[in-house]
Amino acid sequence: MDISLNKTQRDIAKEARRFLKKECPMEFVKEMCEDERGFTEDIWKKMADMDWMAMRIPESYGGIGMDLMDLNMVLEEMGRTVFPGPFFSTILLAAEAIVASGSDAQKDRYLPGIADGNLRGTLAMNEPDGGADTDYIQMAARAEGDDFVLTGTKVSVPDAHVADVLVCAARTESGNDPNKGITLFLVDPREPGVSVSPLPTMDSTRKLCVVEFKGVRLGKESILGERHRGWGTLKQVLQRAQIGLSAECVGGAERVMEIATDYAKIRIQFNQPIGTFQAVKHRCAQMYLEAESARSLLYWGAWAQDYGDEKKAAVAASAVKSYCSETFTHNASGAIQVLGGTGFTLESEVHFYLKRAKGNEMALGDPAFHREQVMGLLQTNGIDK
Amino acid sequence: MDFRLTSEQEDFRKGFVAWLEKNIPDDFDPSRRRSYETEEDLKRAYIDFQKRLSDGAYAGMHYPKEYGGQGKTIVEEAIVLQTLAATCFELRWPGVITHGMAVPVIYTCGTEAQKKMFLTKIHDGTQLWSQGFSEPDAGSDVANTSTLAVRKNDHYIVNGQKVWTSFAHVSDYCLLLVRTDTGSSKHKGLSYLLVDMSLPGIDVRPMTQITGEADFNEVFFDNVKVPVDMLLGAEGQGWQIAVTTLMFERVLGDVVMGAAYEKKIEKMIAMAQLVKRSGRPALEDPIFRQQIAGAYIEVQVLKYHGLRSFSRQLKGGVPGPEGSVGKLLWSEPNQRLTEAALGVQGIFSQIMGGAPWSIQDGFWQFDFLRSKGNTIEAGTSEIQRNIIAERVLGLPKDVSRASIK
Structure with missing residues (x-):
């Protein structure tokens, strides 16, 4: 048993953080909100140069063939910056489906193009x-x-x-x-x-x-x-996408926790940092608790997709999706409260997180849908210990 | 990353499960909330069973053989404890403090003589321990401990009062936190004594909990003479010992609780199949289905958080204040879980075990009430959130506690 990231995964995360810090500051996010397309060719090309589009595509089609866990390293970082654009839909929705059940001709037609950044899908x-x-x-x-x-x-x-x-x-x-x-x-x-x-x-x-x-x-x-027989493929694609989206949620949930905590250290009221007060402190601690919890659950879900059996993968995907997406919403809401009036403005970056969190919560099956899935699977398969 | 056990570990687990099937005592009935009517009966059952574990080479897996252990690794210990928690939680209950606190503290900080004197007897079941931490004026503020131990020749003379002392009424020894330096305040000047509960001057008075049971006690110390060689570690080291040693154990505790709670989810699903709403099984009700699934998910959080911390520890990591996360994850979700269970029972939720119409022998009535203690014992939720906020996130201490180091 070893529940830790390997060196490659840690390196991917580090590189992704460095890249996104430079290429995707909040000004860029704001610009892309206004932009009709929602991304730039420039950043798309740079991401392709980093091999991000190729990570999940098999080597025989111009990709690298990595695990979902490896891609999650990038997705978490994207969650931290509310990364805009069609990366998620292209890679986790379209490419995964084509990899899972495309004919050789279909794979040839689309996968190398996706891997090198020339094609997008959803x-x-x-x-x-x-x-x-x-x-x-x-x-x-x-x-x-x-x-x-x-x-x-x-x-x-x-x-x-x-x-x-x-x-x-x-x-x-x-x-x-x-x-x-x-x-x-x-x-x-x-x-x-x-x-x-x-x-x-x-x-x-x-x-x-x-x-x-x-x-x-x-x-x-x-x-x-x-x-x-499309559901078999779609179900599998959805599970992976649910895990990927959960990775985004964990990154985002952690980032808003940091924003709130940093603010609580410097915002002075009643002559002291507001982080001194237990009412604020406990809210921050709760954000940490939930983000850590979501991360532990996410690792299980991602591993189950890469190496677990079908039953484990299914129940884990639904458990992870419902929990991690709700965590992101909780934390984004909590951060707005800690930031007070500042958090309620468009000037602040926190609203991007809240809006993304709510979107992620409802996408690919909402929490209620997934809890129902979990219950159904527990009835059919029992608890997998 | 790999969530699986190795094939040797998996074989070990299967071997233990098979052993357990043959060695669970005949009078233990997992379908009942309590198989043993009195505390004494339960204590006897615990001692017999611990002896069997020891004879079967399953006691203290990761402790050296010379101290009654098996000389294996903490992974085997985790496997044994998880399996026991899922099959016979009740049988293990009297030993919670003994194995979870006394053993690791004595093993880590004890002298050779102390280890020889206690550890084997604990592992073979002949000795039970309690833990004397809290006092009337030192609850969450443990450092306010005022029970005094004044050294006089070869003895400490102990005077004071402890409260909420789990298992003091059935224990042979007590891990007692005392102030050895009368002039000291707060964390400084605290020490640990290993106190024989049969010494003259010790008065144990059980306190009845909201469940009707009496695991807790008030313990009064009136000029109790404790030999100086029963000092654990050095004088004044009590606080460090308490904090550091117990953090290691906490991680194992999270792993074990995850296994115990998974069993509870199974029980809850079975109950919801049994209990009816409008003539149909409650399990068909979408609201209960949401709640049960939600409880299951929270248990998975505890389980995988526990395994993740455990894995970190296996790689040599030292558990820190983030251990408070685990404490919150086994306490608060258990309250939600038991609330949901009583919700499923509806009008039957008032019926106690043993009565006609009682559901699952009153397991959930007990568990619901007992869970209210979870967010208080072993450091309240409020204290855990302070620890996370201040020691993990680096938020400033509040003014009233700012002078406390």
Whole structure:
């Protein structure tokens, strides 16, 4: 048993912190909020030079083939800076799905381009009637000869406006069981019938879009993985993305704790630093407690994805996602309270964290959805000791 | 990173589980909240079982053989303790202070003679210990200890009063925190004495807890003559001994509690299948499902926090003030967990064990009440948060405690 980061992981984290400190100060985050695309070619290229896009892509497709735990080192640092742009959607949603079930031709077409920073992608999954549930997929993909015709609406699709490829989940057979009848498609958003509209969002560091499909005709070469059996892939992709997003949450939760603590040391009221008062002190201690807790849970979840069995990986992903995302929200809210009036202004950086935290909490299944998953898995599999 | 045991450790664990199946006493019934009616019965059962553990080479895994241990590593100890916590928590209860505090403190700070005198007897079950820390005016403010030990020739003459002294009524010895330097204040001048509870002048009065049980006591010391060779460490070192030694043990404690709580989650799920709401099992109610899953997740936090700290310790790390995180993680979630359990019981939540309609033999009624002590014993939640804020995060001490070093 060894629950510690190895040298490579520590180095990745250190490099990422150095890079983001330089390239992603708060002014950059603010600029990207206003920016329609939400990122710059310049930073994207530099990240590709650091091999961040290549980390999870197999060596045979121009990547490095590293563990999710390794990528988490970068994601935590991104969480610390509320890093804007389509990295998460490209790497953890699109690329993971293509790696998991793409044909050789599909992998050849997309993966080297993603690895070297030339292509971006995302996952079109959520539907208006599904709420925060990830397993509600009802959009129809009707078979017409060898083709499929997609019609329907996907909401809260991250970064679709800058994507070169959408992984789209649709129903090729009607029904409610996600295990039957869901098929994944690779869709070029410039295809006729596809329209992408960015929405104004609270967390404007992460753009969300509505994607409308109006009779979009796709050949069978667009099917990603097996027909009707898309949920198997999607479930696995989602679990990894939930862990990745949790890594972001842990980084963010730690950073806001530091911001609040630093402020409590220098802000003078009643002739003393406010951190002297136990009411403030205990709030800071609570933030530390939760951030540490979230980190311990996150390590378990990431390890379970990389090396655990299927049952362990599933229950851990849901436990981790619900806990870490709520922790981030708790800590961001706590930091605003410690910073007082200052924390409530747009001038302060804390609001970025709160907005991101709330976005992360609801994305990829909200905490209530995941606790229900956990309960279901405990009933089916028992407690894995 | 690797969360798995090695194959040798896994074999060891399986071997112990198999051994345990054959050696659990016949009168121990895990479906009951208490298998033993009286404190004396429980003490006897503990002693017999500890003797079996010792005979089976499972007592004190990481302590040297010459002190009644097995000469293995702390990983084997953790495996044994986790397994015991998950199977027979009650049987081990009288020994909580003995094994969790007395053994590590004596082993780390005791003289050769003290180690020889006590450790083997503890491991083979013949000796139980209590811990005399708190006093009426020294609760969270432990450093305010005023029980005096004045040296006179070959003895210390001890006078004073301890309170909340766990297991004093069933223990043979007490780990007693005293002030040896009358002119000293606060942390300076505190020392540890190893006190034979049968000495004249010691008066133990059990205190009844809100659970109706009496694990705690008031203990009065009236001119008790303790031989000087029962001083642990040097005079004035009591505070350091208390702080440092116990931090190591705390980490092991978190790992053990995680295992015990996982068992409780299983029990809670079984209960929610049994108890009905509107004619259907409570386990089908979405609110209870959320609460049970939430409790499970908090237990996983404790478990993996414990393993992470334990792993750090295995690599030679010295546990520090961040140990307070573990204390908070086994105390506060246990209150939420037991609240949720009583919530599932609804109208049956008032029915005590043994009565008609009682659920799971009153386990949760007891556990709910007992959990209220968790955030007080072993340093209150407030003290733990002060420690985190001041010693981990570096926030300034408040004015009233600023003069305390």
